[in-house]
Amino acid sequence: MKVLVVGSGGREHALVRALRRSPQNPEILALPGNAGIAADARIVEGDPVDVAIAEGVGLVVVGPEAPLVAGLADRLVGAGIPVFGPGSGAARLEGSKAFAKEIMEAAGVPTAGWSEHATVDDAMAAIDRYPAVLKADGLAAGKGVVIAPDEVEARAALREMLVDQRFGAMSVVVEEHLEGEELSLLALCDGRRAVAMAPARDFKRIGDGDTGPNTGGMGSFSPVAGVDVDAIVAAVHQPVVDEMARRGTPFHGVLYAGLMLTADGPKVIEFNVRFGDPETQALLPRLRSDLLALLRAAADDDGLAEATMEWDDATAVTVVLASAGYPATSRNGDVIRGLEKAAALRAEVTHAGTARDADGEIVTAGGRVLNVTALGVDAGAAREAAYAAAEVIDFDGKQLRRDIAAKAMENR
Ligand code: AMP
Numbered sequence: 244m245k246v247l248v249v250g251s252g253g254r255e256h257a258l259v260r261a262l263r264r265s266p267q268n269p270e271i272l273a274l275p276g277n278a279g280i281a282a283d284a285r286i287v288e289g290d291p292v293d294v295a296i297a298e299g300v301g302l303v304v305v306g307p308e309a310p311l312v313a314g315l316a317d318r319l320v321g322a323g324i325p326v327f328g329p330g331s332g333a334a335r336l337e338g339s340k341a342f343a344k345e346i347m348e349a350a351g352v353p354t355a356g357w358s359e360h361a362t363v364d365d366a367m368a369a370i371d372r373y374p375a376v377l378k379a380d381g382l383a384a385g386k387g388v389v390i391a392p393d394e395v396e397a398r399a400a401l402r403e404m405l406v407d408q409r410f411g412a413m414s415v416v417v418e419e420h421l422e423g424e425e426l427s428l429l430a431l432c433d434g435r436r437a438v439a440m441a442p443a444r445d446f447k448r449i450g451d452g453d454t455g456p457n458t459g460g461m462g463s464f465s466p467v468a469g470v471d472v473d474a475i476v477a478a479v480h481q482p483v484v485d486e487m488a489r490r491g492t493p494f495h496g497v498l499y500a501g502l503m504l505t506a507d508g509p510k511v512i513e514f515n516v517r518f519g520d521p522e523t524q525a526l527l528p529r530l531r532s533d534l535l536a537l538l539r540a541a542a543d544d545d546g547l548a549e550a551t552m553e554w555d556d557a558t559a560v561t562v563v564l565a566s567a568g569y570p571a572t573s574r575n576g577d578v579i580r581g582l583e584k585a586a587a588l589r590a591e592v593t594h595a596g597t598a599r600d601a602d603g604e605i606v607t608a609g610g611r612v613l614n615v616t617a618l619g620v621d622a623g624a625a626r627e628a629a630y631a632a633a634e635v636i637d638f639d640g641k642q643l644r645r646d647i648a649a650k651a652m653e654n655r
């Protein structure tokens with residue numbers, strides 16, 4: 244079977260690698276891919292629907308949210324091509340924070356209290372306590388969320404969102420501030436049922452100890468100890484899948500719940516309608532089941548009825564290497580050295596923002612550049628192996644967090 248993976252990040256490289264491990268020996272195509280994906284898949288160009296038809300693709304796996312929100316899955320289904328990923332109606336769970344809240348309310352899913360506002364003054368009036376959580380409605384690549392410590396910063400952030408239109412949002416959501424540890428729990432969905440993947444945690448801030456601005460994610464690990472996965476899926480993912488089916492927009496693909504494990508139990512911070520990045524880089528190397536069979540089954544109504552997922556007992560730790568200036572900016576063209584050396588170590592290196600320059604060298608081409616994942620018998624061993632490989636890779640301005648999964652070690 245031919246499988247087309249749409250996207251160009253570390254998540255997509257991890258998907259390509261895991262699909263290659265399928266016993267079905269699929270031929271993998273990637274669009275647009277990156278310099279690392281090019282070594283593991285055939286890069287194709289053009290409109291994904293046209294490519295899928297021309298190539299006789301048996302499954303399209305859509306990595307990022309933007310094409311899903313824009314209706315790529317609907318177009319593929321319309322062309323009779325199986326697709327892993329929700330239609331635009333169900334992708335609104337990520338595309339609109341207000342819509343996600345409305346669905347959670349209807350489905351009785353625990354989440355932070357919230358209200359939606361179209362003006363700065365209305366939003367300010369709704370804040371009853373600090374820190375205040377302010378979210379621009381719409382897709383903002385993880386950067387549309389501000390945790391404002393006081394009135395001055397809240398007003399400035401709201402002006403940026405609603406007056407300067409920094410994220411193109413028409414409204415903002417003012418949300419209750421939740422406290423606790425975060426958890427990423429992803430479930431594969433076939434329109435009717437949600438089947439849990441292993442629990443993971445990601446690290447959103449740029450700096451050690453969760454300091455500095457939010458990023459797309461600087462590292463991850465899986466599994467997370469002490470999490471009742473089945474209880475969370477029953478309380479969160481399944482009711483949402485049921486509600487979406489009731490509304491005639493069944494959810495196919497992966498429903499990613501970003502959760503806060505509060506003293507009152509898990510509460511949803513956000514939904515994503517695609518695999519997490521960099522959670523996927525830590526999750527998939529632990530998956531012992533055939534990813535291709537699972538993704539293909541999720542495309543069919545009730546296709547996951549018989550599905551199970553087997554996971555390696557090992558812990559996986561992923562460390563992201565970012566380019567100079569990230570997350571405010573990023574620097575392209577810095578030559579990356581040591582990739583062969585890292586590959587010889589016990590680590591899996593997936594590419595995110597990389598490209599091949601005119602001299603054939605692999606260079607930085609974006610904010611998050613590479614992901615270094617290692618497995619170990621516990622978090623300590625996995626960390627050691629991941630950081631050993633991260634250390635031998637070098638480029639000017641390389642940034643990494645030193646504390647990925649450090650706390651997971653203490654928890655054991
Ligand atoms: P989001 O883009 O909605 O995932 O938010 C990005 C990050 O902001 C989350 O991963 C949390 O660390 C933080 N955050 C978002 N909403 C809340 C909330 N209600 N309470 C506390 N932290 C939050």
Ligand code: GLY
Pocket residue numbers: 385445459460515518519520521522
């Ligand atoms: N790791 C956060 C995200 O994928 O949105």
